[in-house]
Amino acid sequence: MGIEKMLFGGKAEQKVLEKIKTHIRILWSASDCFHKALEERDRDLVYCVPDLEREGDSVRREIVSKIYEGAFLPFLRSSICRFVEIVDEAFDVLEDAAYEFENLNLQLDEEIEEDCIKIADINSKMCEMLLIAFETLFGKGDLREKNLAVRIYEKKVDEIKFDLLKKLRKKEIKNFWEGKTLADFISYLTHVSDVIEDASDYLTAIKISLK
């Protein structure tokens, strides 16, 4: 019996792994939904983010319970739980961004709208890559390569963020709350990629711990 089979091959382990994939897929759907919400300025699409966040929460609870019922060897449990928590944090940040977008009445200034949509699109692509990376952790393929792809995406978000902040600083502030809401929105929108990168980095750490 190979080490992989021994560590992840049991029924309980396989169930958890499938649930984690579902968790990431839901995050991907939520990111995609948010990207479309920004593009189409559609309130229903904005609401799909908190809906999917709740769904993700429930999957996260199932994963944690399964792990503490005995799936995986004890030394792996905390690492896998931590990974799931990081993914959950990405859900929270995305949800915050969606709420702030709603507080902006689904309106973004012309000069920043395109950049925001681009970031939302990259966030969604990063979720897809995180799923591929996770599948690599317990399967075949080069995790380092997937992790690098995630980092390339994150760097792109950073570049756009830098320009966005420059544009924001030139903007005239008409009232405090409008300015704060917009600043918070940009901050949440650009933080999603940081959290996904953290999750991807954590996968690499888990992989190293298995050697």
Add this chain to the structure above:
Amino acid sequence: MKAEEIMVKKIEFIEADALVYDAIERMIDKRLRSLVVRPKEEKDTYGVITARDIVFKVIGKNLDVKKTKVDEIAEKPLICINRAMELEHIISLLKNYNISRAFVCDGVEVVGVVALLDVMGAALIQKAKGS
């Protein structure tokens, strides 16, 4: 992967009669490696000025950056590709012309730029998705 998925939309333009010094200032301030040079007159075409041009054609020849005009060292015309060009064709084009960036044009309008670093990143992402 198509050019429009890879391209960077952040493009800075400079007037043809601006000084190389202005171009250097702009490139340093905005952390850019190239600037698109606007046509000098109606019949003229867009050009490009890169850090390489400045170093080799001005600084390396001991010319004065405050006396040399952008138009004197700009490469013209721009090598343009369309939004739908696939990654492999972009790589061939960059290789064949021995250039490090191609501009994405929509008619006469320059809408983006694809540089070697963007190509490298895109190729890695494509590989990570596929393998």
